[in-house]
Amino acid sequence: MSSTAKATVWKVNLTEDSILMIDEEVAVEVPVNIYINKQHIVTLLTSPSMLTELAVGHLFTQGFLEDKAVIDEVLVAGTDIHVKLKPEVKIELESSKLGRVVTTACTSLVDYLQLVVRLKANIKSDYQISAEEVARMVAELNDHSRIFKVTGGVHSAAIFESGRMIAFTEDVGRHNAVDKVIGASILKDADLGRAGLVTSGRQPADIVAKAAQMGIPFSISISGPIHSGVKLAEKVGITLICFARGKRFNIYSSPDRVRMSNGTPVQDKPKYF
Numbered sequence: 001m002s003s004t005a006k007a008t009v010w011k012v013n014l015t016e017d018s019i020l021m022i023d024e025e026v027a028v029e030v031p032v033n034i035y036i037n038k039q040h041i042v043t044l045l046t047s048p049s050m051l052t053e054l055a056v057g058h059l060f061t062q063g064f065l066e067d068k069a070v071i072d073e074v075l076v077a078g079t080d081i082h083v084k085l086k087p088e089v090k091i092e093l094e095s096s097k098l099g100r101v102v103t104t105a106c107t108s109l110v111d112y113l114q115l116v117v118r119l120k121a122n123i124k125s126d127y128q129i130s131a132e133e134v135a136r137m138v139a140e141l142n143d144h145s146r147i148f149k150v151t152g153g154v155h156s157a158a159i160f161e162s163g164r165m166i167a168f169t170e171d172v173g174r175h176n177a178v179d180k181v182i183g184a185s186i187l188k189d190a191d192l193g194r195a196g197l198v199t200s201g202r203q204p205a206d207i208v209a210k211a212a213q214m215g216i217p218f219s220i221s222i223s224g225p226i227h228s229g230v231k232l233a234e235k236v237g238i239t240l241i242c243f244a245r246g247k248r249f250n251i252y253s254s255p256d257r258v259r260m261s262n263g264t265p266v267q268d269k270p271k272y273f
Contacts, residue, residue: 057183174201
């Protein structure tokens with residue numbers, strides 16, 4: 001199933017006083033159901049790609065699973081994803097957390113509040129990166145964002161482990177995109193304590209919480225932060241970087257993990273205006 005489809009569009013140009021009718025690609029979203037041992041967990045509206053990674057990432061970032069070893073198999077049947085746990089594994093599934101439907105707009109306030117209550121992350125990673133690496137990783141994310149360049153209707157996300165991109169995706173939902181690359185990284189046994197999550201979407205608390213849940217010390221975005229994201233990043237010790245465009249970016253928390261080209265930590269040489 002393709003992540004894009006053709007649509008007829010009338011392109012109006014007031015400067016040239018012209019109308020052009022052409023076919024263009026637009027992003028596709030489909031409802032995808034995730035099950036654990038045949039129990040319906042959630043329906044996500046998502047781009048129809050990397051569905052195994054989506055299921056694994058979502059179940060981990062939402063706190064359903066904590067260890068990849070408990071998974072026996074993941075089966076994708078059309079738009080149904082069945083995660084089967086090993087016979088000896090027993091987990092309690094709260095009825096209030098089951099059967100949800102999450103649109104591409106965002107997760108619910110209840111989901112967010114429940115996740116923050118469960119979140120016990122305290123990021124102690126001493127992994128550091130240079131300012132140049134931040135710019136390079138964002139540039140690499142942009143270079144890979146083919147569907148966005150064609151449609152303008154998706155978000156991009158990537159995981160960089162020790163500076164190397166190990167997972168990338170584009171999705172109509174920014175939460176789905178993050179879950180997919182985290183899921184891919186879990187399946188690759190990545191060292192997420194030495195990783196950065198790089199995304200195109202804004203950074204509210206529910207996105208920062210996904211990185212925190214997995215012990216990822218950096219959350220980097222082309223877009224801006226939301227105050228809830230800044231406060232959560234401060235609370236759990238994540239280095240939150242936003243407005244990363246070209247050779248500029250803003251650091252909102254834990255700046256000690258970022259150093260300049262001469263090795264000087266960013267926080268050692270502040271310049272106030």
